[in-house]
Amino acid sequence: MSDDDSDGSVGLVETQTARLFSAEKPLALASGATVGPVDVAYETYGTLAPDRSNVIYICHALTGDAHAAGWHEGDRRPGWWDNLIGPGRPLDTDRFFIVSSNILGGCRGTTGPGSTNPATGEAYGMEFPLLDMADFVTVHRALLAHLGIPHLLIALGGSLGGMQVLEWSLTYPHDMSHAVIIAASSRLTAQNIAFSAVARRAITDDPNFAGGRYAAEGTNPDVGLSIARMMAHITYMSEDALTAKFGRNAQIEGADPGFGIDFAVESYLDHQGQVFLERFDALSYLYLSRVMDYFDPFSRPDPLARVVADPVRYLLLSFDTDWRFSTAHTLRILAHVERAGLPVTFRELRSPYGHDSFLLVDPAYHATLRAFVDRAGEVR
């Protein structure tokens, strides 16, 4: 799987799907509810070592998918974390076997609220059960079992992906040797929840949402979903990044003022909202963002007991201009993990780009991941 045109790329890849739970043997959720069947979309890059000791698991963020690296036939852009994954890249596919899957409740090939409910023959809609961070982990583990992978060298993720890694490391620490948690949180603040609440309200109050039955009714809450995306997107960027990119530039020089897209930044947001409609489902947005709101693993009794008994090496990274999940969120995780006596490395990286920095190429960021991953690869 090499691509001569793009040095360091894993080249052409395809998303695969595995049925991990059936209607007869459904997935048991943390809430006690069950879902079945459950299909999971995933991709893998690199080669599994004969002793299966070289596996890195990628957990994606709120609107990510299984396609983390390489190219799909005919696409204009590579996978969302392509700058990190490939031959010679920090997650070096010449040495590591990388697994990336779409999370439960998503809309990119894995079973979610947009999937068909076998009981009704229609999309689940709001009948889909509420999810918990633990449910994502349950499904990741089922995929590993399906792939015959007993142990991870590293579990790694940014934002909601980092939250999955944190949950996983606390509940099944023997699954992994290393955990990399980037620009994530162990507990959303009121402000974080507030932003998500407005995004969800934009969706649910769109008349085309139809109580979540929009698929059955042949509509889609385009307005609500695009507004949700536009607002979320603002929180992913820093003020400086927006200023640098657009300033107060007019969209059309010399145009008369009005209530349309007068400023370049308005055009950008509008575009972000529109392209989001092509790849994301409104119900998935509700379900997945709600999981983040409720995530608070350190509030449980003795939350670190398991990982203390079976230590994981942590790397915690934040970005100084991230105001979606500021460094204070990562420091909170650091305090818990360090106080438990676990080996933990923390860096706050400088980047002008806010929360989105974890998806971008930054020399210090990538050098840090490379150093940690290279070391992990040596001592495995």
Add this chain to the structure above:
Amino acid sequence: MSKHSELRLDLALVADQIFEGSRVLDLGCGEGALLEHLMATRRCRGTGVEIDAEAVLVAIRRGVPVIERDIDVALADIADDSYDTVVLSRTLQTMLRPEYVLENMARVAERMVVSVPNFGYYPNRLRLLAGRMPISKEIPYAWYNSPNLRFTTLTDLEDLFAQLGLIIDRRYTYTQSGRRLRMYGRVPNLLAGAAVYVLRPGR
């Protein structure tokens, strides 16, 4: 398979003060050489604190857990008595609040190892007498570019230890070339280029 020979001389002495199997907090750990050595040869666990980005990268590559923060800020988040030994190697003189740092070191560990350059070393005194700020192997900076904020002689430092209720269990003093001085009392304040103290909180 001791890597002792690779350790800087003063770090080797610091390493000798640390018990097998300890949990060690190394403040100003640099590239993590001490912790790597302790983890590899003494079954120690630990955390480094370092603010120099390049050094932090080297420590990460070595597999040394390191927190990239200012020492005083990082210390404030460390729990009481959560380490066996806390180390501060040639760093106290760069601290804006050395008193605060020492107090917090005493709070987080029952054993402290502190190494310092000696401003009272006689060539420094001679240079000052000649009307010049001291520059030496231990203090190799001009006044305007020195990272050192707090200059102390061993005598002044020991006064501060006493004031903070820190008990000196051991003191090792060196000449500038790294030779151990077998002297006691106040003479090393004149003849030592640097010293390593092993302290414990008097609580």
